Amino acid sequence: MKKVGGTLFIITLLSIVIFLDWYVYQGIKAILPADYLTLGKTTYWILTGAIAVWLGFTFYTIMQEGKISPSSQQSLNLFLVILVTQLTVIVFLFGEDLIRVIGTVYSYATGATNENGSLMASRRKFISQIAFAVAAIPMTGFIYGIIKGKYDFRTIKKTLYFKDLPEAFDGFTITQLSDIHAGSFKDYAAVKKGADMAAAQQSDLFVFTGDLVNHKADEIDPMIDIFSQIKAPYGQFSILGNHDYGDYTSWPSPEAKAQNLQSLKGKHKMMGFDLLLDENRIIEKDGQRISLLGVENWGLGFQSKGDLEKSLVDVPDDAFKVLLSHDPTHWDEQVKNHPKNIHLTLSGHTHGMQIGIETPFIRWSPAQYRYTNWAGIAEQAGKYLYVNRGFGFHAFAGRVGIWPEITVIELKKG
Known part of the structure; x- marks a missing residue:
């Protein structure tokens, strides 16, 4: 059939x-x-x-x-x-x-x-x-x-205000990369340029929001040293995206597919990334804390392995929470209306379809016919979502109008 x-x-x-x-x-x-x-x-x-x-x-x-x-x-x-x-x-x-x-x-x-x-x-x-x-x-x-466009990395900076942000985190910065899709890259010097731009932001925290590879773990091998140079004083954290599970290629056996995923998890560790699998970490500064949550992939039309409730275990209700979730449909379907206030969700996945127009007067991409939130900021009742446009590319080996992105989010109290 x-x-x-x-x-x-x-x-x-x-x-x-x-x-x-x-x-x-x-x-x-x-x-x-x-x-x-x-x-x-x-x-x-x-x-x-x-x-x-x-x-x-x-x-x-x-x-x-x-x-x-x-x-x-x-x-x-x-x-x-x-x-x-x-x-x-x-x-x-x-x-x-x-x-x-x-x-x-x-x-x-x-x-x-x-x-x-x-x-x-x-x-x-x-x-x-x-x-x-x-x-x-x-x-x-x-x-x-x-x-050229697929290597035309842009740094996008956004400042978000929260009334209940702990005082110690006023001005705290987060650099986000997403969707590296290592198997698509051939020009490693260009990749290094983008990674150096991310490192140069000198943010307090670094996060990667999924799709490290297209299909197989070894795609990232030539770039492990490049991305391992990105360091932040409060740590480097990551999650998995839909491509990371190896679902879109053939495997000789289920065991080979499972071994590939295990190998990929090891690659995150080699780059210095703390991979969050429906887990949370406490980020402490000057005696005050925020909670960083990370879920496995959850998305409409894709494998939904992520368990938001599991990531919230032992997290106080009144904690300031930042969630890493690859697919922005997770925010639409579960996060924004969750009884526990998740202040900020960082996602990727859409790439903005790598094609579109973004000007002060016109904002259009084919992605908007599939995703309600396909790039940039969305907000509901003080809960924010930021969708990164992606660092790499897939299928179409180019970018037109939707450029590869390095995001810097500054948290402000107010």
């Missing part, structure tokens, strides 16, 4: 690709000089046919291997660049077609004749020229995102 479903997916995908290719060709025809039309048509369809075959083979390979290999990842990158370019062109072509249809219907309804018949009968060259010119903008953006 799984094989049949995969075949149907590939056939459907290729049908959509061919339709998009046909639609874009209508714009190309309007631009090409008549003398080059035959050559242009032949070249275009040979190229698009080859791409369709290559795309089908790529998705077949992914389904057979159960994971995205480096070569498949590059193929997906090229597909996304082509797709976003085509869709931009089609927006203009479809708009022109819609106007043409409305004009034709109006002409028939009123009995009017179109004196400039060619305007209605054929595609206008300047519309196609505009379409391809505008399409060059997102195409360039995606190419930048693949080459």
Whole structure:
């Protein structure tokens, strides 16, 4: 059944690709000089046919291997660049077609004749020229995102105010990384640049909120020394994310999968991270305390192993609490309405889909159609959630408009 479903997916995908290719060709025809039309048509369809075959083979390979290999990842990158370019062109072509249809219907309804018949009968060259010119903008953006954007680390600083924050922690800082996805990285010098930026914040506390790897524990091996350089006076703490359990790849046996998870836990220790598995730790400063909680992955649509109640064992009701929970849907479903006040939850997981627009006037990402809270701060009744946009990347080996993030949270009393 799984094989049949995969075949149907590939056939459907290729049908959509061919339709998009046909639609874009209508714009190309309007631009090409008549003398080059035959050559242009032949070249275009040979190229698009080859791409369709290559795309089908790529998705077949992914389904057979159960994971995205480096070569498949590059193929997906090229597909996304082509797709976003085509869709931009089609927006203009479809708009022109819609106007043409409305004009034709109006002409028939009123009995009017179109004196400039060619305007209605054929595609206008300047519309196609505009379409391809505008399409060059997102195409360039995606190419930048693949080459440079995925390493364009940004430090985002936020200050949050709490009336019941212990006085000793007024001004206490937390640096957060999330979603390293070590298996996706090849440029370790760029990774070191990002890790050095995190270390340079000199925060009081460092936390990592899950998805250290894509599939297997050994993906992090080349970067253990890089991330072990991040130190904080009140400790380095971490949790697991959905990818860390090895659920998205094939294993020769259940024992091999379990051994991989055990190995991954050891990698956290090697980097100096105190891995919290439905546990809590007391952070003490000048005789006052806050409670740091960490749960295993809990998320809608993903494995929900985390046990919030277990992480709260022995934590006083009136303690100031910071929770590490990989998936922000946990905050929506359990945390924000929990009878014990959990003041701040730090999550990741969404990556902001690695594609979007964030300006003072526009904030959009495909992630918003899946997640209520997909990046930045959310608040309800004085309980805060912060969703980190992720340090690494997965599937799409790039970032466009949603840049890799190092978060610094300052706690203030007030």
